[in-house]
Amino acid sequence: MTDYTRLDEKELRKELDQLNEIYDQIKSQNLKLDMSRGKPCSEQLALSVDMLKYPDPTDNFITSDGVDARNYGLVDGIAEAKELFAEILEVDSKNIIVGNNSSLSMMYDTIARAMQFGLYGSKTPWSKLPKVKFLCPSPGYDRHFAITELFGFEMIVVDMLKDGPDMEKVEKLVAEDPFIKGIWCIPKYSNPTGITFSDEVVDALAKMKTAAEDFRIFWDNAYVVHHLTDTPDRLKNLLSACYEAGNPDRALIFTSTSKITFPGAGIACMAASENNIAHTKKLTGFRTIGPDKMNQLRHVRFLKNAKGVEEHMKKHARILKPKFDQVFNILSAQLKDKNIAEWTEPKGGYFISFNTMPGCAKAVVKMAAEAGVVFTPAGATFPYGKDPLDRNIRIAPTLPPINELKTAMELFCICVRIVSIKKLLGELN
Numbered sequence: 001m002t003d004y005t006r007l008d009e010k011e012l013r014k015e016l017d018q019l020n021e022i023y024d025q026i027k028s029q030n031l032k033l034d035m036s037r038g039k040p041c042s043e044q045l046a047l048s049v050d051m052l053k054y055p056d057p058t059d060n061f062i063t064s065d066g067v068d069a070r071n072y073g074l075v076d077g078i079a080e081a082k083e084l085f086a087e088i089l090e091v092d093s094k095n096i097i098v099g100n101n102s103s104l105s106m107m108y109d110t111i112a113r114a115m116q117f118g119l120y121g122s123k124t125p126w127s128k129l130p131k132v133k134f135l136c137p138s139p140g141y142d143r144h145f146a147i148t149e150l151f152g153f154e155m156i157v158v159d160m161l162k163d164g165p166d167m168e169k170v171e172k173l174v175a176e177d178p179f180i181k182g183i184w185c186i187p188k189y190s191n192p193t194g195i196t197f198s199d200e201v202v203d204a205l206a207k208m209k210t211a212a213e214d215f216r217i218f219w220d221n222a223y224v225v226h227h228l229t230d231t232p233d234r235l236k237n238l239l240s241a242c243y244e245a246g247n248p249d250r251a252l253i254f255t256s257t258s259k260i261t262f263p264g265a266g267i268a269c270m271a272a273s274e275n276n277i278a279h280t281k282k283l284t285g286f287r288t289i290g291p292d293k294m295n296q297l298r299h300v301r302f303l304k305n306a307k308g309v310e311e312h313m314k315k316h317a318r319i320l321k322p323k324f325d326q327v328f329n330i331l332s333a334q335l336k337d338k339n340i341a342e343w344t345e346p347k348g349g350y351f352i353s354f355n356t357m358p359g360c361a362k363a364v365v366k367m368a369a370e371a372g373v374v375f376t377p378a379g380a381t382f383p384y385g386k387d388p389l390d391r392n393i394r395i396a397p398t399l400p401p402i403n404e405l406k407t408a409m410e411l412f413c414i415c416v417r418i419v420s421i422k423k424l425l426g427e428l429n
Helices: 009-027 042-046 049-053 079-089 103-116 142-150 167-176 199-207 238-244 274-287 293-303 306-335 361-370 402-425
Strands: 033-035 096-098 133-138 154-161 180-185 216-220 251-256 268-271 352-355 373-375 392-395
Touching: 009 402, 033 402, 042 306, 049 293, 079 096, 079 251, 079 268, 079 293, 079 306, 096 274, 103 142, 103 216, 103 251, 103 268, 103 274, 133 142, 133 167, 142 154, 142 180, 154 167, 167 180, 167 199, 199 238, 216 238, 238 251, 293 306, 306 352, 306 402, 361 373, 361 392, 361 402, 373 392, 373 402
Parallel strands: 033 373, 133 154, 133 180, 180 216, 216 251
Antiparallel strands: 096 268, 251 268, 352 392
């Protein structure tokens, strides 16, 4: 295939004319395809329908710790659900609080409590401080950034490298600034890059010196069991690393069953030190008399244990892997060796991170939308929606049927090629 950067103007214009003709043909089809969010498809949702049989009306609703799941109580969740998440996260069940369907809600609530009351070890509620700052490895998750911006925190971009955030920069910043209170991390099959943090990065995060006595790592382990291959990435245990480093209260680990069972009706958890758990339980007890224990019981009886989760996730992988492979194949066929783009090929998770030539991402997304295919807005993977190089685009292959995915990705590649040629010709507005 031809390296576009080696073509002369005449060759580029000839290529552009041909691509514009193809684009106009696709545009005339009046497509309406959505690639904007990482949602499970209907086939994935169907995998968990049998869960609705639980608990059977003839079953007993008594949990293993003797509580009737239909009634009030257990602000930190039922014992069976704690054990399930403890197995998945490789922590002790005493380090788990189980909530309702959204880990994002649990993260939001944690920050809200920090603002109002402070976290365990805080000398002052965060709202009483002159400023609060968060480190935001980027490209990253737009909803993390949205929460941070909502609370008025200053967001500091840290480059996401191939093995995790740029730890040299992270270590320097947290050591010098007591107003840096946290860092967002999606450590396994990260959104959107798909990378998994190395052991060295995990250890560095656990050991680093911080000027803030209540600094926290918000460890959003959303894709801990979401493998696409038989050789999944392995992530070192952050909580254990923090204990070993003498910083046991630093880690706040979140996950959920949102993309295991039903995103709108799953269960979520936070794993943390005994101090953090006790502090959270105390304050949560004012907010609720208990979570939806019936749904927790339903999940445990359906999934059973970590092995049951593993087998269930293999069914998800059989649906998703062909979609990811199709995207990789189309990107390679259309763009390989053209020297205008690069992309990740993760072993799990829900996203592919795509980089255009600098200055092209917004134009590509706009052009695709005008032809009826919606992608995540360019810039969304950076704080304040501002990609400094205007090059990163998050691709979410999971929701569309595979035939629609093929159409969407072929159009996407045409848009990338057209915009790149205009950039090379100096004609990109």
